[in-house]
Amino acid sequence: MSLSVQGYLLLSAVISAIGLLGLLVRRNPLIMLMSVELMWGGGALAFIAFARHVGNMDGHAFAFFAMIVAAAEVAIGLALVVALFRGREAVDIDDIQLLKG
Amino acid sequence: MESTTPVLLLIVALPLAGSLITAANRNRWKEGTLARVASTAVALSFAATLVALGLQGGAGGVLRFPLVTWGPAGGFELSLGLLGDSISLWWALVVTGVGFLIHVYSSGYMHGDPGFGRYYAKLNYFVFAMSLLVLSDNYVGLLIGWANVGLASFMLIGFWNQRAEAAAAAMKAFVMNVIGEIGLILGTLLLIVHAGSAEFDTVFAAVRSAEPALVTSVGLLFLVAAVAKSAQLPLHTWLPDAMQGPTPVSALIHAATMVTAGVYLVVRSAPIYLASETAALTVAYVGGLSALFGAVVALRQPDIKKVLAFSTMSQVGYMMMAAGAGAYTAAMFHFMTHAFFKAALFLAAGIVIHYLGGEQDIRRMGSLRERLPVVYWLALFSVLALAGAPPLAGFFSKEEILHGVKDAGLTGLWILGVAVAGLTAWYMFRLFSLVFLGAAQPAGKGRREGADENVESRMEMVIPVGVLTALSVVGGWISIPGLTALPEKYLLPALQRVADVPVHRAVWSTDALLVTAVAAAGAVFALSLYGAKGSWRRQEVAARGEPGGPLYNGFYLDALYRTAVVRPTVAVSSWVGRRMDPEGVDGIVHGIAGAVKLLGRALASWHAGLVRSYVFTIVLGVVGVLAYILLAVQ
Numbered sequence: 018m019s020l021s022v023q024g025y026l027l028l029s030a031v032i033s034a035i036g037l038l039g040l041l042v043r044r045n046p047l048i049m050l051m052s053v054e055l056m057w058g059g060g061a062l063a064f065i066a067f068a069r070h071v072g073n074m075d076g077h078a079f080a081f082f083a084m085i086v087a088a089a090e091v092a093i094g095l096a097l098v099v100a101l102f103r104g105r106e107a108v109d110i111d112d113i114q115l116l117k118g
Numbered sequence: 119m120e121s122t123t124p125v126l127l128l129i130v131a132l133p134l135a136g137s138l139i140t141a142a143n144r145n146r147w148k149e150g151t152l153a154r155v156a157s158t159a160v161a162l163s164f165a166a167t168l169v170a171l172g173l174q175g176g177a178g179g180v181l182r183f184p185l186v187t188w189g190p191a192g193g194f195e196l197s198l199g200l201l202g203d204s205i206s207l208w209w210a211l212v213v214t215g216v217g218f219l220i221h222v223y224s225s226g227y228m229h230g231d232p233g234f235g236r237y238y239a240k241l242n243y244f245v246f247a248m249s250l251l252v253l254s255d256n257y258v259g260l261l262i263g264w265a266n267v268g269l270a271s272f273m274l275i276g277f278w279n280q281r282a283e284a285a286a287a288a289m290k291a292f293v294m295n296v297i298g299e300i301g302l303i304l305g306t307l308l309l310i311v312h313a314g315s316a317e318f319d320t321v322f323a324a325v326r327s328a329e330p331a332l333v334t335s336v337g338l339l340f341l342v343a344a345v346a347k348s349a350q351l352p353l354h355t356w357l358p359d360a361m362q363g364p365t366p367v368s369a370l371i372h373a374a375t376m377v378t379a380g381v382y383l384v385v386r387s388a389p390i391y392l393a394s395e396t397a398a399l400t401v402a403y404v405g406g407l408s409a410l411f412g413a414v415v416a417l418r419q420p421d422i423k424k425v426l427a428f429s430t431m432s433q434v435g436y437m438m439m440a441a442g443a444g445a446y447t448a449a450m451f452h453f454m455t456h457a458f459f460k461a462a463l464f465l466a467a468g469i470v471i472h473y474l475g476g477e478q479d480i481r482r483m484g485s486l487r488e489r490l491p492v493v494y495w496l497a498l499f500s501v502l503a504l505a506g507a508p509p510l511a512g513f514f515s516k517e518e519i520l521h522g523v524k525d526a527g528l529t530g531l532w533i534l535g536v537a538v539a540g541l542t543a544w545y546m547f548r549l550f551s552l553v554f555l556g557a558a559q560p561a562g563k564g565r566r567e568g569a570d571e572n573v574e575s576r577m578e579m580v581i582p583v584g585v586l587t588a589l590s591v592v593g594g595w596i597s598i599p600g601l602t603a604l605p606e607k608y609l610l611p612a613l614q615r616v617a618d619v620p621v622h623r624a625v626w627s628t629d630a631l632l633v634t635a636v637a638a639a640g641a642v643f644a645l646s647l648y649g650a651k652g653s654w655r656r657q658e659v660a661a662r663g664e665p666g667g668p669l670y671n672g673f674y675l676d677a678l679y680r681t682a683v684v685r686p687t688v689a690v691s692s693w694v695g696r697r698m699d700p701e702g703v704d705g706i707v708h709g710i711a712g713a714v715k716l717l718g719r720a721l722a723s724w725h726a727g728l729v730r731s732y733v734f735t736i737v738l739g740v741v742g743v744l745a746y747i748l749l750a751v752q
Contacts, residue, residue: 040733049729114727 025066033059044110046101050094057087123173126183126200128166129210130249132159133217137242144235153225156238160221160245164214170202171211177204178611182255196316198262201255204612208450208605209252209382212457213375217245219582220370223465226579227366227472237277237364244270248375252382256316257306260383264302264347267376268295274371275363287359294356298346302383305339308332322389322616330394337390337397340383341404348380348434350408355676357431361423365471368423369464373430374457381434381449384441389617391442398442402523405438406531411673413541417548418669420658422467422480425549428672429504430460432538436519439531444620445522446613451597451605452519455511458593459503462586466497469583470553473573480549481659485558492574494554496587501550503590505543506637508630514594517630524629539633543640551648556655599625 036055043049061080068076101113136159140152147155174181181202189195202210221241228237247270251263272295276288310316312332313324325333344350349357360372371377384391384401391398412432419425433456440449471478473490487494503510506517516539524532574580596604606623613619647654658665668674724731 037737041730041737044730110729113729 022066022070026063029059029062029066031059032056032062045108046098046110046113047095047108049110050091050098053094054087054091057083120180120182121173121175122183123170123181123202124183125166125170125173126181126202126253127185129163129170129214130200130246130253132163132166133214133242133245133249135159137239137246140235140242141239144239147235149225149229149234152235152238153221156242157218157221157225159242160214160218163245163249164211164218167207167210167214171207174202174204174207176611177608178615179203180612180615185259194310194314196258197256198259199255199317200253200259201318202253203615204609205382205385205450206253208454208609210249212454213245213248213252216374216457216461216586217241217248217370219585220366220374220461220465223369223468223579223582224364224366226576227468228364233277237274240270240273240277241367241370244274244371244376248379251379255318257302257309257318257321258316260386261299261302261306264343264379265299267371267379268292268299268347271295271360271371271376274367275360277363277367281362283359284362287356287362291356291360294346294353297353298343298380301339301342301346305336305343308336308339318386319616325389325393328393333390334394334396337387337394338400340387340390341397341401344380344383344401344438345404346380347383348377348438349431350380350404350435350438351411352675354408354412354431355672355679358419358424358427358672361421361427365423365464365468368427369461369468372427373460373464377430377434378437378453378457381437381441381453384438385446385449385613388441388446388613388619392444392617392619398444399528400442402439402442402526402528402531405435405440405442406534407435408432409435409439409538410534410541411435413538413545415669415672416545417541418665418667420481420665420670421478422470422483422549422553423464423478425480425545426460426464426467429542429545430456432542433460433504436516436535436538439535440519440522443523443526443528443531445519445526446619447605447609448515448518448522450609452515454605455503455515455590455593458511458586459500459590462500462583462590463497463504465579465583465586466493466500469493469573469579472579473571480552481661483553483558484556484659485554487554489558490554490574492580493583496580496583497550497554499587500590501546503587503594505546505641506539506633507641508634509594511590511592511594513630513634514597517633518597520629520633521625521627536633536636540636540640543637544644547641547644548648551645551650551652552655552658555648556650599623 033056036052036057036059039052039055040049043052061083064076064080064083066076068074068080102108105113136156139159140147140156143155144152170181173179182199183202184197184199187195187197221238224237224241228234231237244267247263247266249263251260251267254260254263268291272288272292275291276284278284306316309321309324312328313321315321315324346353357372357377361368363372391401409432412428412430412435416425416428416432419428433452437449437452437456440446440452470483470486470490470493473486474483477483499510503512506512520532520535520539523535596602597606603623606621610619610621646652648658649655664670671677724735
């Protein structure tokens with residue numbers, strides 16, 4: 018045990034916060050997708066930290082699942098971004114208001 | 119002595135089967151077939167009643183037949199069955215017997231009516247309901263029959279449903295009967311709560327140990343039911359209106375059988391009334407006052423059927439008076455004789471109405487003695503029987519009632535009863551004189567189109583009247599005091615099986631002379647005033663339009679109900695329909711819908727499709743949930 022669990026948790030919180038901030042302030046869909054990925058990473062890190070701390074393998078399994086789902090999500094997300102770009106030539110998320118009820 | 123026999127079921131089921139068959143084939147079969155099927159059903163029912171009478175094995179015998187069991191529901195189980203004791207069979211005998219004669223008569227009276235099959239289906243249905251009423255062995259079954267005869271009465275009063283008056287009269291009868299049904303339902307529920315059963319024998323055994331207040335309430339609630347069904351004061355106003363129905367219906371339902379269901383209820387509940395003097399006396403006084411009221415109002419009615427309707431009210435009042443005074447056998451005896459002569463009179467009136475093509479105003483009749491000689495003689499004997507002339511049926515039964523009332527110490531009611539006997543002779547001989555004696559009245563509508571000249575040759579109509587008149591003549595001889603006294607021997611054991619019924623023996627007394635003298639005076643009075651050259655006759659015949667006055671209008675009770683009950687109810691209902699419903703109830707519904715719409719419109723701007731605002735909303739939500747967890751966990 019070299020580093021304490023608090024350090025890992027702090028790192029995880031910082032990464033998640035950066036992702037959240039990026040999601041809120043950026044308008045480029047590609048950057049927003051990247052920000053979401055950062056939040057995934059932060060969450061997964063917290064899982065691993067706790068798993069090591071408690072000595073339980075469940076957290077590892079969760080982290081793996083998170084990575085798999087994140088990979089799938091990013092594949093779909095990128096495809097959507099590319100499709101949007103092709104169809105609308107838009108790189109600003111505010112110009113794409115397709116979810117209007 | 120008890121035995122189980124399915125014959126009881128036959129009495130009830132045969133008319134029901136007849137009703138269903140005629141209803142199913144009403145447009146397919148010819149008139150003759152329909153009439154024959156329906157009449158046969160009732161005739162077989164009558165035969166089954168005779169068989170039951172044989173199986174009964176003496177006056178104290180009891181026949182039973184279990185039908186169905188409901189429940190158990192919450193520990194309560196309701197067994198419905200049929201009971202054939204002397205009282206039930208006595209009633210069933212008259213219902214099916216007189217019912218059969220009227221079925222036969224109807225085939226002539228309703229000849230050519232487009233609703234011929236419908237008529238017979240309903241008439242059969244009535245016989246079914248009435249026999250269920252009198253043969254049930256418990257109050258719930260009685261109630262089922264009670265409600266069904268009410269429905270049959272409603273359908274038959276409104277038989278000519280294109281006529282607004284008939285439809286209104288049917289509705290009036292139905293509404294007033296429902297008032298009575300509420301009384302019957304409440305009384306039955308009280309008994310079920312107290313005795314844990316609705317079965318007569320169990321209930322009557324429990325009544326012995328019941329609180330007097332409970333017994334009195336039940337007795338008074340049953341009186342409400344009896345008053346509504348038997349057209350007694352103050353719920354009698356539907357009966358004169360019910361004359362809108364076909365005349366045979368008036369004879370069967372609104373004279374001979376259904377209106378006496380109230381008397382049946384009181385007689386059947388004899389142990390309850392014996393346990394509560396208050397309730398019994400109320401019954402006696404309501405009956406006595408109704409007898410007087412009906413007789414007085416009948417004095418000035420111009421409509422032949424309405425005279426008979428008020429007379430029915432008066433005669434049923436006699437029966438009620440007797441039942442209230444504890445002279446149950448006298449009440450049942452008078453029920454039977456009354457069924458004979460009143461049915462005969464109604465059917466004779468039907469022949470007269472047919473002969474005159476629908477004319478019902480007795481001031482426009484006259485001289486029918488020459489034109490309808492057979493009906494003249496039949497009607498004369500029926501009128502005499504009703505007026506109480508010895509030795510016809512009415513004399514014996516009325517005598518027994520008055521004797522019972524006097525025996526019970528109700529001298530006031532006895533005097534009233536004697537006076538009503540005089541009034542009865544008066545209004546009946548007024549009716550008789552105006553219809554049959556004197557000169558013909560060609561004026562007015564005298565004879566209308568569609569008059570049936572040969573009505574007296576229609577045997578299917580004349581023979582039932584003849585049979586009923588013959589029964590009115592000889593029917594009283596079953597209870598000649600000291601000689602036959604059949605009602606007493608046959609009916610008393612059935613009553614004594616369940617209660618200590620006081621014995622009112624029919625005896626000869628000098629009172630009979632007094633009553634007969636009063637009745638004779640009434641008859642002579644009427645004949646002198648309304649005879650061929652009577653002064654009141656001239657007055658009445660000369661009058662045009664409605665006579666007016668308190669007697670014609672039944673002491674304005676109808677108008678009072680219209681002003682005090684019907685109008686306010688209609689006003690409230692129409693206010694609810696016009697204002698309360700569209701503005702109140704609909705207002706709330708539309709208000710809620712409008713509010714939801716407004717809220718939705720306000721929230722819709724949030725849902726603008728802007729991804730950043732969605733993200734922000736999600737973050738806000740996450741922060742909110744986290745804050746809640748942190749704060750709540752502390």
